[in-house]
Amino acid sequence: MFEMLPPALALIAGALLTFLISSKGLRAAVVITAPLICLYMIWQIPDGVVLRGAFLGYPLELVEGSPVRRLFATIFAIMAATGAVFAFNTARRTELVAAQFYAAGAIGVCFAGDLLTLFVYWELMALFSTVVVWCGGTEAARAAGIRYAIMHLLGGVVLKVGIEGLMVNTGSLDIRPLLATDFSTWMILIGILINAAAPPVSAWLSDAYPTASPSGSVFLSAFTTKTAILALILLFPGEPVLIGVGLFMVFYGIIYALLENDIRRILAFSIVNQVGFMVVAVGIGTEMAINGAAAHAFAHIIYKALLFMSAGVVVMRTGKTLCTDVGGLFRTMPVTMVCGVIGALAISSFPLTSGFTTKTMISQAAMDESLVAVYFLLAAASAGVFLHAGIKFPWFVFFQKDSGLRPKDAPWNMTIAMVFFAGLCILLGIFPELLYPLLPYAVDYVPYKMGKVLMYLQLLLFSGLAFFLLLPWMQRTRTISLDVDWLWRRGLPALARISARLSRPLISAGQQRLQSLVGSAGNSIRNTMGSHGPLGRSWEIGTTALWIALLLMMYVVFYYLM
Structure with a gap:
């Protein structure tokens, strides 16, 4: 039975139990035991595809085993267990839960046999690694987490564009060796390299990891970039x-x-x-x-x-x-x-x-x-x-x-x-x-x-x-030391200040023009709708009836012409 189950399920179940358990001692037992159960499940998976599915008519290979996949999954499980030992006494419950989901995403990537399954676990990692950054609990961690999430969402979009293009061009979602020869494969490669922290899109790593908690930075150091290496081994x-x-x-x-x-x-x-x-x-x-x-x-x-x-x-x-x-x-x-x-x-x-x-x-x-x-x-x-x-x-x-x-x-x-x-x-x-x-x-x-x-x-x-x-x-x-993060730490704020200074006269002139237009419109409305205006003063019954008859006649003529 175990050879057909995704090993990531053990860590997902552990994360849910950690969220529900209030006892600190029981939480510690769960966060350490769940990765060990996951490790056992990893070594029950034989080579080849052992679990299949389908989505919108496309076949999915939900679990596929191979030596390189087991190797990466093994060290991820060991890291999750050892990191839990390091963290359980000081980390908050939210961080422990997020770290287990994060590790589950990495192990899910290891055994994904198709690109769509890989993408789902890829985004699971991005989501919960952001939560791990935020668990740093400081304003710097909050801001860095937002920048981290934006960069990984961008990487996910690039990867998804490449996967969709490859699916349209070849009709297949299988994970197999590729070469960067067209737009789709280049997008897949770039999406993976973003997760690998390849410059010039590496600033997210040095920006976010140091702001996490002492235990959070340990988890962050292990999974994201190494899953990218596994993806490169499998695909490029x-x-x-x-x-x-x-x-x-x-x-x-x-x-x-x-x-x-x-x-x-x-x-x-x-x-x-x-x-x-x-x-x-x-x-x-x-x-x-x-x-x-x-x-x-x-x-x-x-x-x-x-x-x-x-x-x-x-x-x-x-x-x-x-x-x-x-x-x-x-x-x-x-x-x-x-x-x-x-x-x-x-x-x-x-x-x-x-x-x-x-x-x-x-x-x-x-x-x-x-x-x-x-x-x-x-x-x-x-x-x-x-x-x-x-x-x-x-x-x-x-x-x-x-x-x-x-x-x-x-x-x-x-x-x-x-x-x-x-x-x-x-x-x-x-x-x-x-x-x-x-x-x-x-x-x-x-x-x-x-x-x-x-x-x-x-x-x-x-x-x-x-x-x-x-x-x-x-x-x-x-x-x-700033690298590309100079753009959002210094460049964009400076550009905003310069733009505000240069546009201030234009904004002021625009405000004056708008006030003038509003004033003119107000005067026109008062002159027309006021008590002495043509539409505001009292009309005799006969004149009113004449205008109504003319309007009805115009409506009838317009209706028949159309």
Whole structure:
């Protein structure tokens, strides 16, 4: 029976129960148990289509299994359960409910066998991820949530236009490999890239994620961009344009993360950077590259959530969000510090961490296809990742100057979640064979070769040396780094002010003209309808009867002429 049910139903049922249950203890049990039940259901689904339906005469494939679909669904379920452990003690009921619906949408996308089913779950994610942003509970979260919703509604419209065009042109809604060759496929690709946070439409991520609650940002880091990667793997493997898009994302994220001061905005820009590696891999499109994209997405969800957990604990305990306001926290937050450092090493592809055993697959895929420029650009980007996430984040937050703050370490439930993910980062780094069999294609890759390990160690060593040599030029400032969000933060308000100033004389002249016209019309009405006007004064009976007869005669003539 379980192999025919959408696994997302377990999380939807859990969300409804969480909404109805008033006991905090029972809610905690539900939000942790529902993802585990979902995980069991995921691994009951065999390869191929197992549940079909129909809509307006079009066949639907509601549940379709494959290795890559199960891989993404598995890490989404693990993330939902671990995120619930991290969040249940501090998050509001609304956030827990929204997070479960959000995760259900992501898992629904994983097993959608047709584009219409995918679109429905896609929009479910957009709706409830917006609610997660709003649960930040601040004015900044409310405004960012509105901007986030507008951007994802726009992306949904673009995706829907592409799906409808493809349906009209081919008569099929099946999910299958495509190439961006016509308007419909380009619209589908653009709609997916909006969710992947590909510049220039990536500002929604760095705008919204840091304004969510400490637990909300953990959930947000996991699902939206990675479902976009799965959609690209299923729909556009080997699309050449994705190599260029991915490389741009890689360096865009590095530059803005190095400029950023807000603790969680650094990590938000880092998401763009890491997703760029996966987009490049999908663009290469070989079996090794697709394995690398899937494996790196799996590892990325773990270490990025770990970094957001570490940052979230700091924000929760100190009430500070800027690097300029914290420092020296290792004294009283050793567990949070150690977990944050492990996450930083993993994202930097340090040997014996999960980032090394997955990200190097992407570089190897580029070398296998003789894409030498891509290989060296990805290697340089790995050094940049170590600069902003591997060193900058832990150095400024936990070390360097002593801010004088002495906050408590993470609560027990948050500690459990962080230690679990930190352990997975190391486990998958030491024993990659635990992950490789789950990948979509057979793996013939050995990550720990002496030359490769030495190259990455040298790369990280010299980038670390560069960081400390350039430290005087990397001092933190109380600024917000703007990219395309300059348009709505600065550009549109400035345009409104200029327009108001330029149009003020025209508005004033228009008001005067309107007042003059109203005055003239009033005088004309008074002259006509007033007591001395032709239509207002008293008429003799005979004259009135004559006018009525003339009007009736005109009406009869007009009626017969028509």
